[in-house]
Amino acid sequence: xxxxxxxxxxxxxxxxxxxxxxxxxxxxxxxxxxxxxxxxxxxxxxxxxxxxxxxxxxxxxxxxxxxxxxxxxxxxxxxxxxxxxxxxxxxxxxxxxxxxxxxxxxxxxxxxxxxxxxxxxxxxxxxxxxxxxxxxxxxxxxxxxxxxxxxxxxxxxxxxxxxxxxxxxxxxxxxxxxxxxxxxxxxxxxxxxxxxxxxxxxxxxxxxxxxxxxxxxxxxxxxxxxxxxxxxxxxxxxxxxxxxxxxxxxxxxxxxxxxxxxxxxxxxxxxxxxxxxxxxxxxxxxxxxxxxxxxxxxxxxxxxxxxxxxxxxxxxxxxxxxxxxxxxxxxxxxxxxxxxxxxxxxxx
Ligand code: SAH
Numbered sequence: 001x002x003x004x005x006x007x008x009x010x011x012x013x014x015x016x017x018x019x020x021x022x023x024x025x026x027x028x029x030x031x032x033x034x035x036x037x038x039x040x041x042x043x044x045x046x047x048x049x050x051x052x053x054x055x056x057x058x059x060x061x062x063x064x065x066x067x068x069x070x071x072x073x074x075x076x077x078x079x080x081x082x083x084x085x086x087x088x089x090x091x092x093x094x095x096x097x098x099x100x101x102x103x104x105x106x107x108x109x110x111x112x113x114x115x116x117x118x119x120x121x122x123x124x125x126x127x128x129x130x131x132x133x134x135x136x137x138x139x140x141x142x143x144x145x146x147x148x149x150x151x152x153x154x155x156x157x158x159x160x161x162x163x164x165x166x167x168x169x170x171x172x173x174x175x176x177x178x179x180x181x182x183x184x185x186x187x188x189x190x191x192x193x194x195x196x197x198x199x200x201x202x203x204x205x206x207x208x209x210x211x212x213x214x215x216x217x218x219x220x221x222x223x224x225x226x227x228x229x230x231x232x233x234x235x236x237x238x239x240x241x242x243x244x245x246x247x248x249x250x251x252x253x254x255x256x257x258x259x260x261x262x263x264x265x266x267x268x269x270x271x272x273x274x275x276x277x278x279x280x281x282x283x284x285x286x287x288x289x290x291x292x293x294x295x296x297x298x299x300x301x302x303x304x305x306x307x308x309x310x311x312x313x314x315x316x317x318x319x320x321x322x323x324x325x326x327x328x329x330x331x332x333x334x335x336x337x338x339x340x341x342x343x344x345x346x347x348x
Contacts, residue, residue, distance in 0.1 A: 001059050002058040002059070003060075003061040003129065003131040004058050005061055006168070008175075009026060013026040016029075028046060029043065030177045032046075034134075036139055036141070038062045061084065061132070063138075063139045065082075065139070066080045066081060066082040068143070069324075069327035071324040073324070074095065076093065076324030077092070077093040078090065078092045078324060078327050079093075079143075081139070083108075083132060087108050087125060087126075088108075089136070089156060091103060091105060093148065094323050094324070098149065098150070099149035100141075100147065100150070101149070101150035101152060102136065102137055102140055102150070102151055102152070104136040104152070105155035105156035105157050106127070106158070106161075106162050107156060108124070108127075109122055109123055109126075110124055110158055110161075112161070112226065112227055113227075114191060114227075115223075115224045116214075116224060116287055116290065118293075119155075124161075128157070128165065130165045133169040134172055137179060137181075149181065150185045150186070150187075151181060151185065151186045152186075152189065153187065154189040154210075158190065159190060160188075160197070163196055170207065174205075183205050184206055186207045186208065187208040187209070188210070189211075190210075190211060191212045192212065192231055194231040194235050197240065197242070198242060201243040206247050208249055208250070209247075209251050209252075210251065210254055211254065212225075213254065213271075214254065214256050215228075215267075217233065218232055221233060233274070237274065237278070250281070251278060252282065252283055256287045257285065257287060258287045259287075259298040261295065263298050265305065267306075269309065271315075272310050272313035275315055282310060282318075283318060283320050284318065303319060307319055
């Protein structure tokens with residue numbers, strides 16, 4: 001059975017023609033799918049016979065809200081969605097002055113193995129389909145009853161490790177007959193899959209790219225992020241330059257401050273030298289506590305001192321405001337509890 005949300009618009013048109021239907025039906029069906037209907041019966045301007053015909057080989061995919069948490073502090077909403085195959089994924093909706101932003105997952109689990117991250121404990125189960133990625137936006141928006149205007153692909157998974165489905169999702173969520181979310185309102189975060197960055201640059205899709213850097217040199221980076229054994233920092237920076245040159249988009253770096261690992265003033269100086277070549281913004285994230293990991297954050301003064309040092313070195317740096325801290329809004333933790341994932345890295 002085919003999930004019609006795995007088709008791009010032109011593929012949906014082609015499919016309809018292949019079953020003897022008129023091309024213009026695609027506009028109607030696409031609109032309904034993206035509005036979040038859960039069955040063909042809700043497509044009221046489609047004839048009963050076409051609905052029947054569609055249901056022979058295709059289906060309308062859905063996401064069940066397994067759990068929902070609303071932050072009392074800032075209105076952040078965290079969803080634990082259940083997929084039809086029983087797996088769980090997490091999405092978070094955050095409220096900013098400019099509207100709602102959703103943070104979505106791209107895979108079930110992750111095989112990148114970053115030492116501080118909850119999503120990678122238990123490894124990769126499977127990648128999400130394009131329709132499953134899109135459904136997070138569709139069903140969160142439907143539940144919120146308010147337009148979601150921005151997307152960050154920063155939830156569970158490594159988006160560039162699920163390249164084709166993520167690109168398909170981006171085309172669909174941007175489509176004027178669907179959610180029509182502008183590429184400039186979409187951010188993709190990667191741990192640094194270098195070939196994927198080059199490919200993405202050539203897609204002609206002006207999304208914002210953010211790199212999870214987390215270390216100012218190869219020694220530290222390799223010790224916390226296995227991907228660095230494959231692609232060294234200088235290769236990563238080269239790919240970033242290419243992305244900026246080709247797309248004309250700015251780029252930013254995520255840097256989780258881990259006490260005693262990457263948060264010394266010397267580290268700040270190294271980091272400044274690295275990112276200044278790109279005029280990039282640095283987002284500092286005091287590392288979130290993950291049960292199975294021993295990493296901790298420094299004091300407020302230490303965190304501020306790190307930021308101030310970057311600024312003194314001419315780098316645009318900010319400390320990420322923590323949203324939804326009362327509902328453990330950072331990703332990976334809920335799914336882990338829901339499906340009882342054990343730590344395979346530390347053998348606990
Ligand atoms: N795989 C992608 C996107 C998902 S992770 C990537 O690596 O960018 C989203 C961000 O949260 C990444 O920057 C990731 O490194 C960071 N992160 C993961 N665990 C964290 C933790 N315990 N504390 C702070 N940031 C964390």
